[in-house]
Amino acid sequence: MSGERRRVVITGMGAVTPIGHTIEDIYSSLRKGHCAIGPITAYDTEKMKAKVAGEVKDFDPEEYLDRKTVRRMDRVNQLGVIAGLKAAEHAGLTKDYLESQLNAGTIVSSGIGGLMTIETEHQRGLKRGYDRISPFFIPMVIVNMTAAEIAIELGLHGHCSCPVAACAGGTSAIGEGFRMVRDGYSDIMFVGGSEASITPLGMGGFTAMKALTLETDPNRASIPFDKDRSGFVMGEGAGVMVLESLESALKRNATIYAEVVGFGSTCDAGHITAPQEDGKWAALAMTKALEDAGITPDQVDYINAHGTSTPLNDHYETTAVRAAFGEHADRLAISSTKSMIGHLLGAAGAVEGIVTALALHKGYIPPTINYREKDPNCDLDIVPNQGRDSDIRYALSNSLGFGGHNTSVCFKKWSDR
Numbered sequence: 001m002s003g004e005r006r007r008v009v010i011t012g013m014g015a016v017t018p019i020g021h022t023i024e025d026i027y028s029s030l031r032k033g034h035c036a037i038g039p040i041t042a043y044d045t046e047k048m049k050a051k052v053a054g055e056v057k058d059f060d061p062e063e064y065l066d067r068k069t070v071r072r073m074d075r076v077n078q079l080g081v082i083a084g085l086k087a088a089e090h091a092g093l094t095k096d097y098l099e100s101q102l103n104a105g106t107i108v109s110s111g112i113g114g115l116m117t118i119e120t121e122h123q124r125g126l127k128r129g130y131d132r133i134s135p136f137f138i139p140m141v142i143v144n145m146t147a148a149e150i151a152i153e154l155g156l157h158g159h160c161s162c163p164v165a166a167c168a169g170g171t172s173a174i175g176e177g178f179r180m181v182r183d184g185y186s187d188i189m190f191v192g193g194s195e196a197s198i199t200p201l202g203m204g205g206f207t208a209m210k211a212l213t214l215e216t217d218p219n220r221a222s223i224p225f226d227k228d229r230s231g232f233v234m235g236e237g238a239g240v241m242v243l244e245s246l247e248s249a250l251k252r253n254a255t256i257y258a259e260v261v262g263f264g265s266t267c268d269a270g271h272i273t274a275p276q277e278d279g280k281w282a283a284l285a286m287t288k289a290l291e292d293a294g295i296t297p298d299q300v301d302y303i304n305a306h307g308t309s310t311p312l313n314d315h316y317e318t319t320a321v322r323a324a325f326g327e328h329a330d331r332l333a334i335s336s337t338k339s340m341i342g343h344l345l346g347a348a349g350a351v352e353g354i355v356t357a358l359a360l361h362k363g364y365i366p367p368t369i370n371y372r373e374k375d376p377n378c379d380l381d382i383v384p385n386q387g388r389d390s391d392i393r394y395a396l397s398n399s400l401g402f403g404g405h406n407t408s409v410c411f412k413k414w415s416d417r
Contacts, residue, residue, distance in 0.1 A: 006181065006182050006245045007182075008245065008261075009259050009260070010257045010258045010260065011091045011092075011252075011256060012088060012089075012093065012242035012254075013086075013087055013354045013358075014085065014240050014241075015354055016059060016086075017344075018341045018342065019034050019340055023358070027362060030340070031364065033366075035218060035370060036341050038052060038218050042055060042198050043200055048200065048203060049212075050234070052213075052218055052221050053235065054237075055198060061073075072140065074145075075196035076116070076196040077114065079196055079347075081150055083194065083237075083238035084106070084153065084154065084190055084240045086240070091242040091244075093154075093188070095153075095154055098154050098156055102157055103158040103159075104158050104186065106147050106150050106156050106191070107177045107190075108190065108193060109164065109169030109170050109193040109194075109346045109349075110143045110193060110194050110346040110347070111169055111193075112346070113141050114145070115202050143162055147160050147161060154190070159180060163176060166402040166403055167343065167345050167346065167400065167402065167405075168265075168349060168407040169401065170192060170346055170347050170353065170399065171350075171352075171398070171409055172265065172407050173191045174192070174243075174353050174409050187245050187247075188243070188245075189243045190242055191240065191243055192239045192241060193238065193350035195235075195345045197236065198234050198235075198236050203234060211231055212232060212234065213309065220370065222309045222338055222340075222342050223339065223372070225314045225371065225380075226370075226372060226375065226378075227373035227374060229310065229314060232338065232343040233342035234342055235341045235342025235344045235348075236347075237341070238347050239352075257414065258356075258414050259412040259413075259414055260411055261292070261293035261294075261394075262288075262290060262292035262293030262295075262410035263292055263410070265407045266406045269404055272403060272404075275312055275316045275317070279317065279319035280320075284406075285408045286321070286396060286398065289396060289408040290324075290396075290410060292410065295394060298331075301333065301390065301393060301394060302333045302335075302365050302392045302396075303397075304353075304356045304396070305336045306336075307337075307368065308336075309338060313400065314375075315377040315378060322380075333388065333390070334382050335365060336382070337352050339368045348399060356395050356397040356411050357411055360395055360411055363389055364387055364389055365387055365388045366383070367387040368382045368385070393412065393413050395411050
């Protein structure tokens with residue numbers, strides 16, 4: 001372990017999302033303000049209230065993995081492993097090289113794990129007896145398996161774990177990986193999240209707790225900060241980024257896309273699902289991230305908000321931003337990627353971290369699309385409907401999860417100074 005804090009840079013990104021399966025396609029969709037929310041095709045919704053979701057389309061895992069391996073993975077693992085492989089390719093990292101780096105590791109989150117397999121194997125057990133379900137049932141459903149499968153595919157022999165923090169899990173993974181590299185425990189970390197919960201049981205559970213919108217118009221379903229918002233839209237997908245010490249990246253002559261400079265995490269310790277009304281602890285997570293980065297609130301140009309499109313979250317997140325940034329809150333640009341792809345639960349922060357890194361690298365702030373009705377309780381600059389070219393220097397990505405989890409990562413535009 002090094003005695004000094006090292007600089008941590010992003011040298012690769014991979015994702016499989018409703019708006020694209022490559023970083024190039026994802027960025028193109030962000031520029032276009034593409035809405036990938038639509039009628040659910042994964043199952044028959046006739047007897048269910050929620051009708052729309054952000055599904056990953058045209059996804060064939062056998063383009064990347066052999067058929068035998070695919071059959072032994074839940075969809076959540078397929079999405080996550082392929083995002084990890086894409087991140088390695090994007091970073092120019094081969095399995096041979098990674099296997100030679102004894103402290104290269106992975107931290108990849110999931111909120112629920114292999115829910116699709118739980119449902120299908122439960123039905124099989126009812127018909128055939130539970131002793132006759134798949135012998136791969138357990139490894140297909142446990143939430144750590146995406147991280148483990150990425151390690152297996154890439155030969156990562158260092159730290160391997162899976163933070164489970166509901167909708168804050170993906171951002172927690174980035175933050176924990178950042179600390180591992182910064183403090184000298186690892187030189188390379190694959191970090192992110194994966195989720196695949198567009199299933200009858202998953203959708204029914206969130207509908208029963210009145211968290212999902214029942215809106216059927218895809219353009220009025222996921223509408224963060226809009227006065228007419230009525231709940232979140234379920235999304236699916238995965239995002240993985242490669243965090244690397246600056247020394248390691250320079251040694252490889254790697255392309256650097258952005259820098260991670262701070263992480264903050266708190267807990268409301270209040271309600272199991274509802275965020276705290278005054279946003280105190282969410283604000284503290286942002287403040288901690290800024291302090292960790294060694295910057296002041298007025299240096300931040302952009303926040304990729306948690307922005308779920310639920311009545312409570314968007315109001316209280318606005319309150320939290322104002323508490324953390326004071327008068328500077330009115331000069332911040334804030335947008336929600338969930339307006340385009342829905343809420344990816346444990347993968348949300350991972351994909352949104354990639355979006356934030358792209359915003360810094362490309363100099364483009366993505367919009368909050370399909371915004372119409374102003375809400376006085378959400379009175380920040382949410383970059384409505386049209387993105388902006390802007391040379392931003394520092395940005396935050398926020399994630400807030402059931403259980404009161406609050407996480408915030410601070411990113412910086414890459415500069416060798």
